[in-house]
Amino acid sequence: MTAAPAGDVDLSVVVPAFNEEQRLGPTLDAVTRYLEEDEGRWGRWEVVVADDGSTDSTRDLVTAREDPRVRLVTGPRRGKGGALRLGVAASRGRRVLVTDADLAAPIEELEQLDKALSEGNSAAIGSRRVPGATIGERQHRLRELLGRAGNLLIRRMFLPGVRDTQCGFKLFDGDQAREAFAASRLGGWGIDVEVLRHLRRADRQIAEVPVHWSHQPGSKVGPLDYVRFLAELARLRVRTLRPADLLVTLLFLLMAMALYSGRLFDPDHRYLPDSLQDQNQWEWFFGVTAHNLAHLHNPFFSDLQGFPDGVNLMANTVMLGLTVPFAPLTLLAGPAVALSTVMTLGLAATAGAWYRLIVKRVVRQRAAAFVGASLAAFAPPMVSHANAHPNFVVLFMIPLIIDRALRLCSGTRVVRDGIVLGLMAAYQIFLGEEPLLLAAIGMVLFAGAYAVVRRDVAREAWRPLLKGLLIAAAVCLPIIVYPLAWQFAGPQSYGHMPHGDNSANSPLALLSFAERSLVAGNAERAGALSPNPTEQNAFYGWPLVLLAFAIVVRLWESALVKALAFTAAGAAVLSLGPTFRIPGTEKEYPGPWALLADKPLFESVIEGRVAMVCAPALGMLLALALERLLATPGRGTQYVGLLGVSLALLPLVPAPLKTVERPQTPAFFTDGSWKPYVRSGESLVTVPLPDAGDASPLHWQIEADFGFKLPGGYFNGPWADGRTGIYGATPRYTSGMLSDIRDTGAVPVLGKEWRAQAQRDFAYWRAGALVVxxxxxxxxxxxxxxxLVGRPGKWVDGVWVWDLHQSS
Incomplete structure (x- = not known):
């Protein structure tokens, strides 16, 4: 093989050849003559002949030429697809022209293709079937009919809108061509469809340019080749996972299992103490959904806690999108098993979804995508929420929604993609509305930044994107209008949920390490910088922040890097809240969140959670850097770079979540001893009433198969004015006093007024019995x-009971 000329190449012409000794010589003469006549127009060029195991003198025709710009690459017989992969991989041009050896489309048509490429397209197809195309000598009638049938099949199944995929005269952006052909797998004609489909899925623009085309004698294509072509299309239709993808999926599952290893194999008897009372709450959500379905009750409401007012389940994050389909498992094995299964599988699925998005949209290097997706799904904020909040762990729909929105920008299947996006958004609302809102914030930050740096792309994308979003809204709204009406206007609804003054992030939290960091974790420092262990919403660590800064500086020429950097920085700043204080000073500064803090929907958001948007943005930046690093030829550079990445990520590796033995439920609840004390329409009052401080009675109620109702509880409900949300039921005098005794052990003087108030509260709760x-x-x-009752209680199966049906 002739050595490639030194220096940059402006245009590579790739010619696949198999036994082309009759036609290749004139083709090479025509191509080189045309390019030499106007070298000022085409710059530095090369012709790469990819020989597909020819048995005639095809290779000699190339090696006999004295022009070093005409090169030969050879390989065993693999078909046109193998030859094109070989030739394109050997090319070095900024543009790559692929043309058949028969030159059915004259080389002079390159001018029109190049013009289309300069207009922002990634590929320009020489087409015989668009207005303006002309055809000289035609093929045999049978071949023409078979070609039209194949083209119709391709347009229907793979490339709608593309009229001519099989004309062997195509011009590509060089880097994108090498990427697309490297990702291809087919060996025959189907590679043309596969490569164009790859570009289409990456939202690359493809232009069809009318050309003059003439059938050339000596074609080797027979009827059986059409059968092979259809077989290749069938392979293309059935997408199979690569072994690397299967390995990555298994690794994500093992990582999720390791994180939850403390309770994974015995969820009924293990508790995550860092969840505070949220594990009890979420198990109740899973259990009550299954109970409602089994008894044909309203899935949006329950009075099993918060009795007699009840709980607006749509105004709580019950994740009907999963609690409903997992109801059979909940009924069979219990809510603890169902919740544990959902959180483990959901975390692995979320990592897999980010991996798929990164491989499809960001990098092709599987190892780089794996590392980026691992950071997106297992970053410290996600691990913190993994203790208690499945709605912030099970996020597999978010990458799918992002990908579908990006598809809309291409403008190819706007109606279909708009419909699918609407269905996806509706489903995500039933998984978690706040994560969808945070994802929308991240997408707006990214879109705004990308539109500034790539205005040409924005001009082409905004119309199909807007049209698709309108279609998505038209599909989504009818599905969610009734549930949302119930959420915001139904029984026990509320307007907004205030979260206090400590829900934003400190700037130090962004640079510090989370409690569950295996290497650098510090519970005391993390606790001082966060509201509780379930809300450590930043904690990316200063090494990763420095690494991200270095990546952005090194890859600043990339529009994608600029947009990702702005997304991560914007989300971090928003997470500081309406005001923030520079560490070491006492002066406060207004933050951009102040513009959103009092707006509908945003007023209920815990603003510190906006920093979770940084995780996928940082993961994608990391994937881009690793792909570039792994492609660097210098071993020393690779070693230093990988060492830096390892040092930045090592402090973020999470330790398994803490678990403790769960206190045993008193036999009074598990054996049914409660039944004589609670009549129809009455409640069982556990003392103190369940609340955010201790929601264990919710677990006892589950153990009793939801046989009795509970006043109080741990849920989001309305305060007395009906518009402000609080955690739990609106407190009454007696419930507040009993909670104080639980917390302090001090019993106040309980005179006649307290006893009278207690009787009123017992009547409000329709209490059948009190239990300590x-x-x-x-x-x-x-x-x-x-x-309060005026008589002692009775010891029954492990608890003290006061039967309120008895007179004092």
Missing amino acids: APQPHADALRKAVTE
């Missing part, structure tokens, strides 16, 4: 209840 279970300060609680 073993717990800290149980003696103080038992003393208080005895004074």
Whole structure:
């Protein structure tokens, strides 16, 4: 093989050849003569002949030429697809022209293709079937009919809108051509469809240019070749996972299992203490959804806690999109098993979805995509929420929604993609509305930044994107209008949920390490910079921040890098809240979140969570850097770069989540001993009432198969004015006093007024009995209840019981 000329190449012409000794010589003469006549127009060029195991003198025709710009690459017989992969891989041009050896489309047509490429397209197809095309000598009638039938099949199944995929005269952007052909797998004619489909899925623009085409004698294509072509299309239709993708999927599952290893194999008897009371709450959500479905009750409401007012389930994150389909498992194995299964599989599926998006849209290097997706799904904020919030762990729909929105920008299948996006958005609303809102913030930041740096792309994309979003809204709204009406206007609805003054991130939190960091975790420092262990929403660590900054500086020429950097930085700044203080000073500064804080929907968002948007943005930046690094020829550069990446990521590797033995449920609830004390329409009052401080009674209710109703509870509900949200039921005097005793052990003086108030509260709760279970300060609680009721309780199957049906 002749050595490639040194220096950059402006145009590569790739010619696949198999036994072309009769036609290749005139073709090479025509191509080189045309390019030499106007070298000022075409710049530095090369012709790469990819020989597909010829048995005649095809190779000699190339090697006999003294022009070093005409090169030969050879390989075993693999078909046209193999030859094109070989030739394109050997090319070095900024543009790559692929042409058949028969030159059915004259080389002079290159002028029109190049013009189309300069207008922002990634590929320009020499087409015989668009207005303006002319045909000289035609093929045999049978071949023409078979070709038209194949073209119709391709347009229907693979490339709608493309009229001529099989004309062997195509001009590509060089880098994108090498990427697309490298990703191809087919060996025959089907590679043309496969490569164009690859570009289409990456939202690359493809132009069809009318050319003059003439059938050339000596074609080797017979009827059986059409059968092989259809077989290749069938292979293309059935997409199979690569072994690397299967391995990555398994690794993500093992990573999720390792994180939850403490309770994965015995979820009924293990508890995540860093979830505070959220594990009890979420198991109740899974259990009550299955209970409602089994008894044909309203899935949007329940009075099993918060009795008698009840709970607006749509105003709580019950994740009907998963609690409903997992209801059979919940009924069969219990809510603890169902919740554990959903969180483990959901976390792995989320990582897999980010991996798919990164491979499809960002990099092709599988190892780089794996590392980027791992950061997106297992970043410290995600690990923090993995303790307690499946709605922020099970995010597999978010990458799919992002990908579908990007498809809209291409303008190829706007109606179909708009419909699919609407269905996806509707489903995500039933998984979690706040994650969808945060994802929308991230997408707006990215789109705005990308539109600024690539205005040409934005001009082409905004119309189909807007049209697709309108179609998506038209599809989504009819599905969600009734559930949302119930959420915002139904029983026990509320307007907004305030979260206090400590819900934003400190700038130090972005640079520090999370509690569950295996290497650098510091519970005391992380606790000082976050509201609780489930809301460590930043904590990316200063090494990763420095690495991200270095990546952005090194790859700044990339529009994608600029947009990702702006997305991560914008989300980090928004997460600081309406005001923020520079560490080490006392002066506060207004933050951009102040513009959103009082707006509908945003007023209920915990603004610190906006920093979670940084995770996928940083993951994609990391994937881009790793792909570039792994392609660097210098071993020393690779070593230093990989060492830096390892040092930045090592402090973020999470330790398995903490678990403890779950306290045993008193036999009073599991054995049915409660039944004589609770009549129809009454409730069982656990003392103190369940709330955000201790929601264990929700677990006892599950163990009793939801046989009794509970006043109080742990959920989002309305305060007295009906528009402000609070955690739990609106407190009453008696419930507040009993909670104080639980927390302090101090029993106030309970005179006649307290006893009268307690009777009013017992009547409001329709209490059949009061129950004090073993717990800290149980003696103080038992003393208080005895004074309120006017008689001692009775010890029944592990609890103290006061039957309110008996007279004092």
